[in-house]
Amino acid sequence: MTNSPETSAPFAPGSVAQAGPLLDSLERTLQDEYSVVRLPDDLAALDPTDAAKVRAVVTSGRNGVPSELMAALPNLEIVTNFGVGYDTTDVAQAVARGIRVTHTPDVLTDCVADTALGLMLDVFRRFGASERFLRDGAWESGGFPLTRRFSGSTVGVLGLGRIGQAIARRAAAFDTSILYTTRRPVEGVPWEHVASAVDLARRSDVLVIAVPGGAATENLVDAEVIDALGPDGFLVNIARGSVVDEDALIAALEDGRIAGAGLDVFAHEPHVPARLIRDDVTLLPHVGSGTHETRLDMRDLTLANLRAHLDGQPLPTPVPEMSAL
Structure with missing residues (x-):
């Protein structure tokens, strides 16, 4: 079981990682606030020492955190997903390990x-x-x-x-x-x-x-x-x-x-x-939620979930499977 947000220490450099490309303004905010690191596309290139530092991953519905990547992050606490769909993330493993998963419903x-x-x-x-x-x-x-x-x-x-x-x-x-x-x-x-x-x-x-x-x-x-x-x-x-x-x-x-x-x-x-x-x-090239207004709302909700976890507050929009955690 990972650390609960109530007992988690402040995020140190390297604690927040990005999996796959994200909205430019979201990437900039993550870099400014957390000195976010970018996870390599090739899992074989992930250094175990760096992997052990990661407590939070910000990703999108396209990339997610699949089984192999999640297993390689032993201290992962939360996956914050930019998008309402989260089928690319291994939610079953997350539940088993006490890893929280969020998404961005309603706004899109x-x-x-x-x-x-x-x-x-x-x-x-x-x-x-x-x-x-x-x-x-x-x-x-x-x-x-x-x-x-x-x-x-x-x-x-x-x-x-x-x-x-x-x-x-x-x-x-x-x-x-x-x-x-x-x-x-x-x-x-x-x-x-x-x-x-x-x-x-x-x-x-x-x-x-x-x-x-x-x-x-x-x-x-x-x-x-x-x-x-x-x-x-x-x-x-x-x-x-x-x-x-x-x-x-x-x-x-x-x-x-x-x-x-x-x-x-x-x-x-x-x-x-x-x-x-x-x-x-x-x-259409998967543009269903592709408006400036909706993308900014999704960004803000993604950040709100990440900040809530760090501050030990209830998550705004956990995925339904998280109700047992």
Whole structure:
């Protein structure tokens, strides 16, 4: 078990480490306040003496603190994650060792939900494709093909946490019918609960994925779910690329078994399979929370978690698995 924050000594130089790139202003603040050290990308290059000094790691959802790195840091007390997703961090090992893990929920909910709405509108109305049509000079030869109406459609939301509910509220403003699937019905929401992802897809014009990443949801949206959407159904993913069987999605698109997709996340980011670069797919480079305002809010919350641990105060936003610590 690591030291509790109540008994921890002040952070000495080398106590705070950075894993992977972070927002520039966050990196500067960490350097100014803690003389942060950068952990090497190659674990073999990590000096054991330096590793033993590390008590806190600041990282992002893309890099995290995976099993091998965590095991190499014997005195680690806290992982502060810049991002709401933390599936790249070995939370099970952290719980076993008494290492605290935090993330930055809530502050990015609105921007991610806005992105989901934008993707839904684009896959139905094909605004991006029609703009490329105009820019390429094709309008001179005829009009752009007709598209689909989004208003009045049925939107299925897979996962109804903070972000899922924000997506549903936005979509409902377009007079859509909202369905959702979770393990158990969510109390206090006006939308219909559907028992399974397959049934949700079958009843939806667009399936929006808003579940956390990690082993529990890997390939949750598999070939059966994708096929249930049918040739008129769309798939939108603003969650994690690991949630979707990417090969099954590509096959369904190529065979015309679904109408299209809007994707902000991918299985092996930043790699995007060439077969996904199609006119019926809207592709974004994981920009769901990518606004100046949200990034600054995420920075401030990351720092607040780190400072709270150092000061022996309750953590503002520990990950749910930390409730037992």
